[in-house]
Amino acid sequence: MEIYNNEYFKLYEENDKVFLDVYKEGFSLKDFDEIIKQKNRIKLTSFQALRAALERENSQHVEIGIWLPVLVLSVSKDGMLASLQINDEQDDLIQNEEQLNRQISVIANQMGLRCELKKVTIQDAMTEKKIVVGEGIQPEKGKDAEILYFKNPIKKPVIREDGRADYFDMNFICEIEKDQWLGEKIPATEGESGLNVFGEVVSSVAGKDAKLKYDPKSIYESVESGHTVLRAKYNGVLDASNGVIQLLQHLTINGDVGVETGNIDFKGSILIKGTVCPGFSVRALGDLSIEGTTGVTGAEFIESLTGDINIRGGVFGNGTMVVRAGKNIYAKHANDVTFEAMEDIYVSNYAMGSKLYAKNIYLDEHKGKVIGGEAEVTQCIKVAYAGNAHERMTKLSVIVPDKGERMAEARAIAVESEELKKEFKKQEVYVAQLEPFADKMNQDQRIAFENSKQQLSTLKKRILHLDERIQMILLSIRQVGKEEIAIMKQAYPGTVLRIGKHSTMLRKQTCGRFKVEGGELNV
Numbered sequence: 001m002e003i004y005n006n007e008y009f010k011l012y013e014e015n016d017k018v019f020l021d022v023y024k025e026g027f028s029l030k031d032f033d034e035i036i037k038q039k040n041r042i043k044l045t046s047f048q049a050l051r052a053a054l055e056r057e058n059s060q061h062v063e064i065g066i067w068l069p070v071l072v073l074s075v076s077k078d079g080m081l082a083s084l085q086i087n088d089e090q091d092d093l094i095q096n097e098e099q100l101n102r103q104i105s106v107i108a109n110q111m112g113l114r115c116e117l118k119k120v121t122i123q124d125a126m127t128e129k130k131i132v133v134g135e136g137i138q139p140e141k142g143k144d145a146e147i148l149y150f151k152n153p154i155k156k157p158v159i160r161e162d163g164r165a166d167y168f169d170m171n172f173i174c175e176i177e178k179d180q181w182l183g184e185k186i187p188a189t190e191g192e193s194g195l196n197v198f199g200e201v202v203s204s205v206a207g208k209d210a211k212l213k214y215d216p217k218s219i220y221e222s223v224e225s226g227h228t229v230l231r232a233k234y235n236g237v238l239d240a241s242n243g244v245i246q247l248l249q250h251l252t253i254n255g256d257v258g259v260e261t262g263n264i265d266f267k268g269s270i271l272i273k274g275t276v277c278p279g280f281s282v283r284a285l286g287d288l289s290i291e292g293t294t295g296v297t298g299a300e301f302i303e304s305l306t307g308d309i310n311i312r313g314g315v316f317g318n319g320t321m322v323v324r325a326g327k328n329i330y331a332k333h334a335n336d337v338t339f340e341a342m343e344d345i346y347v348s349n350y351a352m353g354s355k356l357y358a359k360n361i362y363l364d365e366h367k368g369k370v371i372g373g374e375a376e377v378t379q380c381i382k383v384a385y386a387g388n389a390h391e392r393m394t395k396l397s398v399i400v401p402d403k404g405e406r407m408a409e410a411r412a413i414a415v416e417s418e419e420l421k422k423e424f425k426k427q428e429v430y431v432a433q434l435e436p437f438a439d440k441m442n443q444d445q446r447i448a449f450e451n452s453k454q455q456l457s458t459l460k461k462r463i464l465h466l467d468e469r470i471q472m473i474l475l476s477i478r479q480v481g482k483e484e485i486a487i488m489k490q491a492y493p494g495t496v497l498r499i500g501k502h503s504t505m506l507r508k509q510t511c512g513r514f515k516v517e518g519g520e521l522n523v
Contacts, residue, residue, distance in 0.1 A: 008274045012508065020064050023057060028054075029051060042089055046064050050062070070091045070094070071093070071135070074315075083236075141191050142189040149183040149240070171392050180254045184224075185212050188207030236286070259276075274292045275313075286304065287310075294313050296314075296316070301321065302323045328341055338354065349368065365382060369383065369386075371392055372393065377399070381388055383487055385490050396495065397503075409473055414468055420463050427452065429451055503521070504523050
């Protein structure tokens with residue numbers, strides 16, 4: 001079949017191959033390319049043969065390409081799409097929609113396609129270069145495993161009718177009973193298989209698994225209705241620090257800490273329903289709450305290593321008592337006592353003759369008084385009254401950190417953290433390699449394996465602690481310049497205000513928010 005003819009050459013097709021007969025040399029490749037572009041059914045396979053033929057006359061029967069069908073069906077690499085390419089829009093087949101779709105169906109059957117074919121319109125054929133005529137059924141990815149944990153009540157103050165926050169009616173301790181539900185894992189699903197255009201099954205991708213993070217010494221797993229459920233091994237207090245849930249042993253003292261109990265040092269949380277008698281001490285690993293309405297008088301010391309301390313009735317310290325918390329301290333009042341909090345101190349009524357050290361110190365802005373003693377923070381002090389009419393010396397100080405020193409400290413901690421992270425990764429790989437064989441271990445091997453897991457857990461806690469310290473240092477650096485002493489009602493003469501290297505003693509009554517502005521204390 002003749003395709004094209006001019007004074008230089010003739011193009012023709014035989015058995016689906018394209019041949020060239022050259023009569024006269026001198027026809028340019030560029031002009032020849034223009035002809036090819038108009039003949040969509042020609043696919044060049046030998047450019048070298050074409051160029052050589054055009055450069056000499058009387059070149060006969062030179063094979064240069066193949067003659068494409070009017071319709072070409074192709075399947076995507078993943079087998080999910082069948083596409084139609086039309087190589088000659090002027091062919092009679094394209095002008096007859098019914099005949100066109102019948103021919104597409106014939107080709108699809110010859111190729112072994114089993115998908116439903118979409119109807120192709122004449123408009124589609126005339127305007128679209130490539131038409132999707134069939135699609136497979138995509139597999140559905142399985143659902144990822146879902147992790148649920150018991151939610152520890154948030155420690156937040158109760159808002160009274162007058163709008164004030166009551167910091168002494170809070171959820172300090174979340175008690176857990178033996179076998180109580182603490183969390184569960186809903187397993188990942190396999191998903192739904194699909195079909196490609198050939199009718200072949202396409203496997204689904206299973207959802208991602210996830211791990212429950214808990215302390216196996218205090219929490220156990222059980223399989224219930226196909227879910228992995230976590231339950232408490234014994235009565236205790238829930239702790240979710242460092243992203244791992246565990247039970248801290250919880251001690252409840254129904255009366256006082258005194259002669260009948262002796263001093264208490266407990267690796268857990270403590271609830272004392274009475275008081276701590278003079279000369280006695282209490283130390284807790286977790287939260288410590290003293291519920292007696294009379295407060296505490298003359299105890300030696302009260303300490304929480306990692307948690308909050310709540311003294312509902314206030315403190316009379318007799319000048320020697322120390323209250324120290326890993327987080328916050330809450331008290332009704334503070335008399336002749338030392339409070340040291342790693343985070344904040346909240347006093348409802350007053351602090352008299354006391355030493356208070358924290359990031360922030362807050363007294364009730366309507367009635368809270370600081371009289372005598374000293375309050376020292378790194379960020380903010382907020383009170384209603386400071387000093388008294390007798391001009392008792394009262395020191396309110398904000399320590400401003402040296403940025404250079406703090407950055408050097410942060411960098412040193414970061415170096416230590418990175419070294420521990422390298423060690424953690426090595427230990428994690430080691431534990432992961434042994435995990436599949438845990439059920440086959442003898443007793444000694446099992447003990448060694450559990451020790452390795454415990455070391456891994458300890459490393460992780462240490463890394464998290466160091467990273468938290470870095471963030472705290474960086475936060476303190478970012479807070480530089482925002483330091484403030486706010487005295488909302490009255491500051492009496494004899495009150496000393498100090499922010500960084502700037503200090504002054506008040507000579508007259510005043511109030512307001514005091515900070516460093518323009519290099520000076522705005523008193």
